[in-house]
Amino acid sequence: MTPKIGRTTRILIIEDEPAVAFCLEQELVEAGFGIAGVAGRLNTALAMIEDLTFAAAILDANLAGVSARAAALALAARGLPYVVISGYSPEQLDLAFSGGQYLRKPCNVDQVVQVLNQLLAVDLTAGVAPTSI
Amino acid sequence: MQQRRNQTEAAPVRDSTLRHSAAIDLRRYKAIIDSTDDAIIAKTLQGIITSWNPGAERMFGYSAEETIGHPLSMLIPADRLTEETEIMRRVAGGEMVNHFETVRRCKDARLIDVSVTISPIHDEFGSVVGASKIARDITERKTVTADLCRFKAIIDSSDDAIISNSLLGVVTSWNRGAEKMFGYTAQEAIGHSISMLIPFDRKQEEEEIFVRIARGDPVEHFETVRRGKDGALIDISATTSPIRDGAGTVIGASTIARDITERQRNRDHVQLLLAEVNHRAKNLLAVVRAVVVQTFRLGDPATIRDRLCDRIGGLAAGQDLLVNKAWQGVELSDLILAQLDLFKEQIGTRVLLDGPSAQLTPAASQGIGMALHELATNAAKYGAMANGQGRIRISWEVSAAPNAVFLMSWQEEGGPKIAASVGKGFGQTVLGRMVEHAIEGTAHSNFAEGGLLWRLSAPAENVLAATAQGL
DSSP: OOOSSOTTOEEEEEOSOHHHHHHHHHHHHHTTOEEEEEEOSHHHHHHHHHHOOOSEEEEESEETTEEOHHHHHHHHHTTOOEEEEESSOGGGSOGGGGGSEEEESSOOHHHHHHHHHHHHHHHHHHOSOOOOO | OHHHHHHHHHOGGGHHHHHHHHHHHHHHHHHHHHHOSSEEEEEETTOBEEEEOHHHHHHHSOOHHHHTTSBGGGGSOGGGHHHHHHHHHHHHTTOOEEEEEEEEEOTTSOEEEEEEEEEEEEOTTSOEEEEEEEEEEOHHHHHHHHHHHHHHHHHHHOSSEEEEEETTOBEEEEOHHHHHHHOOOHHHHTTSBGGGGSOGGGHHHHHHHHHHHHTTOOEEEEEEEEEOTTSOEEEEEEEEEEEEOTTSOEEEEEEEEEEOHHHHHHHHHHHHHHHHHHHHHHHHHHHHHHHHHHHGGGOOHHHHHHHHHHHHHHHHHHHHHHHHTTTSOEEHHHHHHHHTGGGGGGBTTTEEEEOOOOEEOHHHHHHHHHHHHHHHHHHHHTSTTSSSSOEEEEEEEEOOSSSOEEEEEEEEESOOOOOTTTTOTHHHHIIIIIHHHHHTOEEEEEEOSSSEEEEEEEEHHHHBOGGGTTO
């Protein structure tokens, strides 16, 4: 569960469901990550993507009934890797999310940590933004 | 006639020639009269039948013997007798009645539709002495006409577009359904090429249909797209069949097309709903998972089991409210009643609700609902509802626009003294950070002397469903 990148690696959590966001935050902290911020609405998410410093994001595809498409595009524009965690199947998701790694909701923190580590390892060693599989 | 007779007397030499020629004429006329399918009948002005040809025998079923010397009224249905009187009055006046359509009765009592032409018969002095009638059976023509009218009415009243075209693709008929569906009037469409309906990328498909039709094969329930007069694309299901002439040669095609735009839209809508169900079900499972993970931090298995069941029950109650309101929003008082099911008997006495009607967004109702659930559970175990006399007042208000603020409070009083450990752990997170996250607001818990005071405030737009914001 220990992240390979180090304790200071900061993650932005974009998730509208308070219980899920809170739990994810706690579990990621326990797994050794830092939390850059938690956003539950699209506007907040876009502001945080713009203003905060973080290594990767966890993105819920639907924020309080609104597609998080714009957040996916903003992350891609900044070249930041992200994990899409969604109840939608990959086929039901907007193409804008194809830049992220997909995880089906609900998922275990081990899966999240594993995908984050993969994304960050690729990002740091190759120096390029990861692409979807 | 009179003149000829005089001539005959004056020129006896030619007499036999004339008589001979008249006899030939007579035979010729008789041959014609005997061989026609029309009924040819002569009668006196009094209506007595004087001649009856084989056509009349075939049409009415009576032989010449049965009719000659009898009144013609035997052929006329009772309700038509006055009509015959009127005709005879006109014929007696020397008038000819042309193509008069009426009904006659046959020997077997069958009624037939006939078209009758009646001419006066003059004697050698020019007086009208009788009438000749030529009757044609038009029953079949009438039936065909009636059938045609019926088919035309069906075609005209159909909402489906019913179109025919020649093998060259020229539109030959165009019903009202087609006018409505494609926007072209019959006048605009007939005589023009059917290709005006076909989007550019469907030309190939149309050629394939044409080949099958030319071969004599129908193309059934074919789903495709056509372009209307206004350029809009219409989803249709079409059945195209060959039209054949009397000899069986394919001479064109008829197409019945149904607008399935609505059906297509419904299909898309079902897909959308399925995606929503998928999203929402998994979201809820994610919440359940988070609740499980958090509740397990309590450590004691018996407590874990009880709180877990409680919290999952609370989520289920909130879910019911959302589904009942088609996921549009939840009335706050309904949400409170659902989450305070534990002491519904005390509502109105020890538990007081005070606030205006407020429709919460699904996200707000989930966050506030979980908070209410924690508050109720805590009140029952350690707070105002843990003894016999404590009270809870739940009040909420929305300040005036602009920048409307939603305020809510949960005030307990008269409960037992609260132990220091109460309000720690996940429950406190639900009452604090989680509900704050749900509505981007602020929440405060204050364990005062008389009991818990919990306050929540947030921009009204984050809490209230769009339809209710104008209130």
